[in-house]
Structure formats: C-alpha cells, structure tokens
Amino acid sequence: MAIVKNDSLIEQEWITVDAEGDLPSSDENIIVPLARFKEERDSLLGRNGGLGVELNPGDTPEDLAGDIDRLSIITVNFPAYTDGRGYSYGRVLRERMGFTGELRAVGDVLRDQILLMHRCGFDAYDLQVDGEVALDKVRAALKEMTVYYQPTGDGRATAQSLRERRRAALEQKAS
Amino acid sequence: MYRYDDFDRQLVLERTEQFREQVKRRLAGDITEEQFRPLRLMNGVYLQLHAYMLRVAVPYGTLRADQLRQLGMIARVYDKGYGHFTTRQNIQYNWPKLDEIPDALLDLAKVEMHAIQTSGNCIRNTTTDQYAGAAADEIEDPRPYCELIRQWSTFHPEFTYLPRKFKIAVTGSPNDRAAVKVHDIGLRMHQNEAGETGFEVLVGGGLGRTPFVGKTIRDFIGKNDLFSYLEAILRVYNRFGRRDNKYKARIKILVHEEGIDKIRELVEEEWSQIKDGSLRVDDAEIAHYIEQFAPPAFEALSDDDADFERHKAENRRFANWVRSNVIEHKQPGYAIANVSLKPIGGIPGDATDTQMELVADLSEKYSFGDVRVTHEQNLVLPHVKKADLFAVWSELDKADLGTANLGYVTDIISCPGLDYCALATARSIPLSQRISERFGDLDRQHDIGELKIKISGCINACGHHHVGHIGILGLDKRGKEFYQITLGGDASQDASIGKIAGAGFSEAEVVDAIESLVTKYIDIRDGGERFIDTYRRVGMDPFKEVLYGDR
Numbered sequence: 079m080a081i082v083k084n085d086s087l088i089e090q091e092w093i094t095v096d097a098e099g100d101l102p103s104s105d106e107n108i109i110v111p112l113a114r115f116k117e118e119r120d121s122l123l124g125r126n127g128g129l130g131v132e133l134n135p136g137d138t139p140e141d142l143a144g145d146i147d148r149l150s151i152i153t154v155n156f157p158a159y160t161d162g163r164g165y166s167y168g169r170v171l172r173e174r175m176g177f178t179g180e181l182r183a184v185g186d187v188l189r190d191q192i193l194l195m196h197r198c199g200f201d202a203y204d205l206q207v208d209g210e211v212a213l214d215k216v217r218a219a220l221k222e223m224t225v226y227y228q229p230t231g232d233g234r235a236t237a238q239s240l241r242e243r244r245r246a247a248l249e250q251k252a253s
Numbered sequence: 254m255y256r257y258d259d260f261d262r263q264l265v266l267e268r269t270e271q272f273r274e275q276v277k278r279r280l281a282g283d284i285t286e287e288q289f290r291p292l293r294l295m296n297g298v299y300l301q302l303h304a305y306m307l308r309v310a311v312p313y314g315t316l317r318a319d320q321l322r323q324l325g326m327i328a329r330v331y332d333k334g335y336g337h338f339t340t341r342q343n344i345q346y347n348w349p350k351l352d353e354i355p356d357a358l359l360d361l362a363k364v365e366m367h368a369i370q371t372s373g374n375c376i377r378n379t380t381t382d383q384y385a386g387a388a389a390d391e392i393e394d395p396r397p398y399c400e401l402i403r404q405w406s407t408f409h410p411e412f413t414y415l416p417r418k419f420k421i422a423v424t425g426s427p428n429d430r431a432a433v434k435v436h437d438i439g440l441r442m443h444q445n446e447a448g449e450t451g452f453e454v455l456v457g458g459g460l461g462r463t464p465f466v467g468k469t470i471r472d473f474i475g476k477n478d479l480f481s482y483l484e485a486i487l488r489v490y491n492r493f494g495r496r497d498n499k500y501k502a503r504i505k506i507l508v509h510e511e512g513i514d515k516i517r518e519l520v521e522e523e524w525s526q527i528k529d530g531s532l533r534v535d536d537a538e539i540a541h542y543i544e545q546f547a548p549p550a551f552e553a554l555s556d557d558d559a560d561f562e563r564h565k566a567e568n569r570r571f572a573n574w575v576r577s578n579v580i581e582h583k584q585p586g587y588a589i590a591n592v593s594l595k596p597i598g599g600i601p602g603d604a605t606d607t608q609m610e611l612v613a614d615l616s617e618k619y620s621f622g623d624v625r626v627t628h629e630q631n632l633v634l635p636h637v638k639k640a641d642l643f644a645v646w647s648e649l650d651k652a653d654l655g656t657a658n659l660g661y662v663t664d665i666i667s668c669p670g671l672d673y674c675a676l677a678t679a680r681s682i683p684l685s686q687r688i689s690e691r692f693g694d695l696d697r698q699h700d701i702g703e704l705k706i707k708i709s710g711c712i713n714a715c716g717h718h719h720v721g722h723i724g725i726l727g728l729d730k731r732g733k734e735f736y737q738i739t740l741g742g743d744a745s746q747d748a749s750i751g752k753i754a755g756a757g758f759s760e761a762e763v764v765d766a767i768e769s770l771v772t773k774y775i776d777i778r779d780g781g782e783r784f785i786d787t788y789r790r791v792g793m794d795p796f797k798e799v800l801y802g803d804r
Contacts, residue, residue, distance in 0.1 A: 194410040237261070
C-alpha cells in the first residue's frame with residue numbers, strides 16, 4: 079500500500095504481471111516473475127519500458143547473472159515473514175552479482191524485519207500500511223540497533239572493524 | 254573470561270529497549286499475538302502451560318560469580334525462588350510476568366547477559382565442553398571460538414528466519430562432553446597432518462522425532478576459515494532447507510534426503526565464493542579472543558595434598574563425592590569440582606536462589622569466580638585447589654548441593670515435561686524423582702557405575718532420551734501416560750541413537766522395568782564394563798527378555 083525507499087515514500091511506477099496473460103503496452107514499466115523472464119527473455123528485453131524481475135522463495139537468483147545490469151528493479155517476495163529465503167537472495171544479488179538497481183521487499187513485509195532486510199541489501203519496502211505510517215515504521219526500525227557483528231554488503235561498520243580501528247589508534251598514540 | 258566491551262553492552266541494551274517497545278506494542282494491541290510470537294521467542298519468552306517462561310542464554314555454559322548471583326536474584330524477584338538449568342546449558346524461569354520481563358532483561362544486561370536467540374528459528378546458544386580451559390585432555394580451549402560464533406550468530410540478518418532452529422556445539426577435547434554429534438553443526442578440534450589445530454565439521458546431527466548422528470562434511474577447517482565455512486553451511490540451509498513441514502525442516506533432514514555428498518558439494522561451492530571475504534578471521538584477532546580466556550593465575554602446587562588425602566580417609570561421604578564428582582584438572586594441585594543438581598528424589602537441574610548465590614560465593618572464594626553449566630544439568634566449579642575441596646564440599650553439602658552421583662544412575666537428564674511444558678505428552682520430573690529414589694543408595698550406585706538415564710516428556714526429545722544409555726520417552730495413550738524405553742544411546746564421541754526395546758510401560762510399571770534392566774546388566778557384565786559396554790557386547794535380546802519375557 080505504501081513503498082518506502084531512501085527515507086521517503088515513492089510512487090508505484092511498476093506493473094507487476096503474472097506468469098501468463100497479456101503484457102501491457104511496450105512503454106509501461108513491468109515486473110515479471112523469474113520463470114517468465116527466463117522463457118520470454120528476448121522479447122522482454124526488447125520492450126521500450128523498464129524491466130524488473132520478481133523472485134519467489136525457491137527461485138535461483140543466479141539465473142539472472144547474465145542480465146543483472148539490464149534490470150532496473152528486482153522484487154523479492156516474502157509470502158510469509160517467517161520464510162527467510164529472501165534474505166539470502168538479497169545478499170547474493172548485491173554482494174555476489176553486483177546488482178545496483180532497486181531491491182524491493184514485497185509481500186508480508188513487517189516493521190520488525192526491515193532492519194534485517196536492509197542489512198541484506200534491500201533498499202525499498204512495500205508495506206501493507208498507509209503512507210506516513212509506513213515511513214514512520216521504516217525510520218523507527220532502521221535506527222533501533224546501532225551495533226552490528228556481521229559484515230554484509232550494507233556498508234555498516236561492524237563492531238570488529240571499529241574495535242580494530244580503535245586498537246590501531248591507541249597503538250599509534252602509544253608509539 | 255570474556256568481558257563485554259562497549260559495543261557488546263550497547264547491543265544488548267538496544268535489544269532490551271527494542272523488546273520493551275515490542276511488549277508495549279503487544280500490550281497495546283498494535284501487533285497480534287501471531288506477529289508478536291517470533292519477536293518474543295527470539296528474546297527467549299515462551300508461552301507455556303501455566304505461564305510465560307523466560308529462557309536465559311548462558312553462552313557456552315560459562316558464568317561469572319556476579320552473573321550467577323544475578324540469576325539467583327532474578328529467580329527471587331521475578332520468579333518463585335528457583336530456576337531450571339537446561340540441556341542447552343541455559344537457565345529457564347517458569348513464572349515470570351510478561352510486563353516484568355523487560356525489567357528482568359535489563360537486570361541481565363547489567364551483568365552482560367541476555368535471552369537473545371534462546372528460541373525461534375535462528376542460530377541458538379552455542380554450547381561446549383563444561384570443562385573448557387580446565388580439562389586435562391583438552392587440545393585447546395574452545396571458548397574463544399564459541400565467543401566468536403556467538404557474535405557472528407547474534408542478530409545475523411540473513412539467518413534469523415531459518416527453516417527451523419539451529420544449534421552449534423564445539424568440543425576442544427577428543428572426549429566429547431558436548432554431544433557435538435547430535436547438533437545441527439558439531440565442531441571437533443583436532444590437528445591436521447601439518448600440525449595445525451582446526452576443526453572437523455559435522456553436520457546434520459540431532460534428536461527430536463527423527464534422530465541422526467551428524468556426518469562429517471569436512472575433516473578439517475582452519476581457524477581463520479571457520480566463520481566463512483559456517484556461513485556457507487547456513488546459507489545452503491537457509492536456501493534449500495525444507496519449509497513445507499516443520500517436522501522436516503531441520504538441516505538433518507536436508508542432509509538425510511540429499512545425502513552428505515550433495516550437501517558438501519553445495520557448501521564447498523558456496524564457500525569457495527566467500528572464503529576470502531570479510532569473514533576470514535586473522536590470527537591477531539583470534540589471539541585477542543584467546544587472551545580473553547587466558548587461564549587464571551594458578552599457583553604452582555604439588556599435585557598431592559596431604560590435607561585432602563586425610564579428609565578423604567576420615568570422611569567417607571567426602572571421599573565418595575571426590576570419587577564421583579571431582580575430575581582431573583590440567584593444572585597440578587587443582588581439580589574440577591562438579592556440583593550435582595540431582596539430589597536424590599529432587600528435580601533434575603533445578604536450583605534455588607540461595608543455592609545459586611552460594612555457588613557464586615564459593616566460586617569467588619575457591620574457583621577464580623568461574624562457574625559452568627553442563628548439558629547434563631549440573632554446575633561446575635572448574636578450578637578448585639585440591640586443598641580446598643573439603644571446604645567446598647562441606648559448604649555444598651549443607652545446601653543440599655553435595656550429592657555424590659555424577660555420571661551415576663541418579664544423575665538423570667530430564668526435560669520439564671507435562672508439569673510445565675505446552676508440548677509435553679507425559680510428565681518427566683516425577684518419574685525421574687522416583688527412579689532417583691529407587692536407586693538412591695550410594696553403594697548400589699557405585700556398584701552399577703556409569704549409567705546415563707535420560708527422560709523426555711515428548712517426542713521432541715529435549716531430555717535427550719535417544720542418547721541415554723537407557724532412554725525414556727513419555728507418551729500419551731488414550732489419555733494415560735506411558736513410557737517407551739530405548740537402550741544403547743550414547744552422546745559421546747562414540748555417539749549412537751538408542752533402539753526402542755518394545756512396547757511402552759505404564760507409569761506404575763516403568764521404574765520396575767528400569768530396575769530389571771539394571772539387575773540384568775549386573776548379572777551379565779564382564780569386569781569393568783559399563784552398562785553401555787555390556788549392551789554393545791550382548792545386544793538387545795537379553796534386556797528385552799527381562800522386560801517382556803515371553804510377551
């Protein structure tokens with residue numbers, strides 16, 4: 079109902095199409111399921127509008143390896159918040175495959191999972207609440223914790239890296 | 254022992270505040286119980302039969318005196334004056350009130366403790382050898398690696414919604430006291446041919462309704478590479494573990510269905526892509542953690558102490574306690590003293606607030622402020638001078654903590670069972686109490702020797718019955734409790750899953766059934782054989798016969 083990206087509400091500019099059925103006109107921006115992308119790759123890439131892919135649990139993000147730079151957006155569906163496969167997909171897409179477009183979490187996206195998603199490379203969240211409420215939730219979730227033990231691709235400094243930096247500074251001071 | 258720095262402290266405080274907000278949102282009705290459940294579970298809060306239950310993590314079973322004292326305080330202030338030490342080296346409180354739990358967590362945070370990830374489908378508390386840093390047979394102290402695993406696994410953003418819970422155990426000794434072969438991942442320290450110390454990695458062990466002994470996925474992983482390797486296993490599990498059926502969601506099922514070779518292939522492929530990344534831990538960092546677990550300031554002592562020998566000669570009860578509960582230490586003149594939480598007829602693993610405070614005091618006075626929790630639900634004072642053992646035992650004995658039964662038939666592992674647990678199908682505690690009373694005579698226990706009885710009140714096997722020399726599983730048959738007996742289980746380096754002896758026994762019959770097994774063992778054992786050795790030699794049939802005769 080409301081999409082939050084980079085600390086602001088954004089408009090839904092994408093039409094999500096299903097596995098079959100007609101595509102909208104060539105100028106429209108569309109998001110297609112991975113299976114359809116694989117089947118109709120060439121014609122989809124030949125369209126005028128923007129192209130995105132939707133990943134569902136059980137999909138193999140590596141299937142997009144050759145086309146990752148052609149995609150403006152990848153949505154990862156969390157059909158239930160308890161299904162955590164999408165976190166791995168996020169990290170693989172960002173950290174291994176170098177995806178730089180929008181990585182949007184869709185489905186059962188709740189406040190208490192947003193920080194984890196952000197740490198796994200997501201930068202947009204489609205929440206089932208109204209605009210300002212969604213924005214508040216994302217803001218609150220992202221500032222709840224400030225210490226991180228795991229290195230991921232999100233660029234946050236880990237506790238370990240900060241410890242090392244501090245130790246190095248102390249050693250420099252001592253010498 | 255590891256001390257939090259400001260980062261660790263900040264993280265736990267932030268978590269405590271976060272949970273306080275979540276409780277507030279729940280109490281205000283902003284989130285449903287269904288949405289709240291995983292949040293409370295990941296903070297150790299269960300909803301049991303009669304009340305909420307709070308499970309507090311004791312990372313790798315290591316406690317400082319001030320921490321144990323605080324656990325006693327929490328038992329008194331937030332509970333009914335006792336706590337229950339579990340097979341996961343944790344402690345559970347059975348009667349906290351939901352609106353008070355954030356305060357209890359804040360009190361825990363003050364002594365660098367928490368209840369993070371003691372439940373939920375995430376990486377749980379890492380467990381290890383309770384004698385780490387003290388045992389004479391140890392290759393290396395496993396705790397520095399356990400602490401690194403604790404940090405790596407705490408709030409891991411990718412692995413917080415796994416298919417199912419995930420447990421890692423580590424042993425630094427060839428004599429496995431941490432049951433690593435029945436964990437999702439077991440790590441066994443050993444040396445490779447080049448003389449480097451690293452880990453054998455086992456995967457897919459576990460108990461529950463489908464027990465498996467773990468399989469070796471890698472014979473050796475170096476210390477620097479351990480964390481990227483763990484991450485590779487977890488990523489493969491998170492992506493490919495089954496999510497269609499919660500009873501088939503543990504990694505043991507994935508390993509069983511796909512085969513260890515296929516899983517190894519996937520993990521190695523994944524690992525090859527991340528092994529040179531930022532999870533590689535360099536020697537300097539490892540050294541930093543080893544330093545944190547440096548041995549305490551042992552005195553240079555002779556290994557013989559005349560007073561200790563005299564007390565043993567003069568006091569038979571003390572001598573008995575030494576015989577069963579005191580274990581060789583790596584440092585001459587010191588010993589490892591086990592504090593039994595299995596008084597005859599008592600509730601296995603329970604300790605009162607004052608008992609916790611006493612053990613905390615004794616550890617400060619006699620054991621460098623160091624206390625351990627064992628997966629067999631006892632406590633340990635790991636570094637006691639032999640010269641002090643008599644004083645320690647005398648104090649313990651006065652508080653009903655001096656029971657001389659470690660490893661004996663009355664040192665029973667038992668889950669809380671139907672007295673507390675929402676999942677249980679039968680009671681376990683009253684049965685363990687009756688068995689304990691039946692075999693309470695110490696001379697008889699000595700005669701029987703090492704015999705591990707483990708009782709679970711349901712198929713989930715929290716009482717480890719699959720790996721009891723004698724295992725007992727409580728079930729429900731048309732509204733009546735009955736108990737199934739398994740024989741030949743073992744959690745050690747020779748791990749094996751027990752076999753079901755036959756039809757179950759009623760509550761009235763089961764203690765007699767256990768006694769008949771013990772009597773049979775005594776009749777047919779060869780000199781020096783433990784129950785498990787005899788069972789392995791003669792097999793199930795002779796025992797089956799005494800249980801069922803011609804039935």
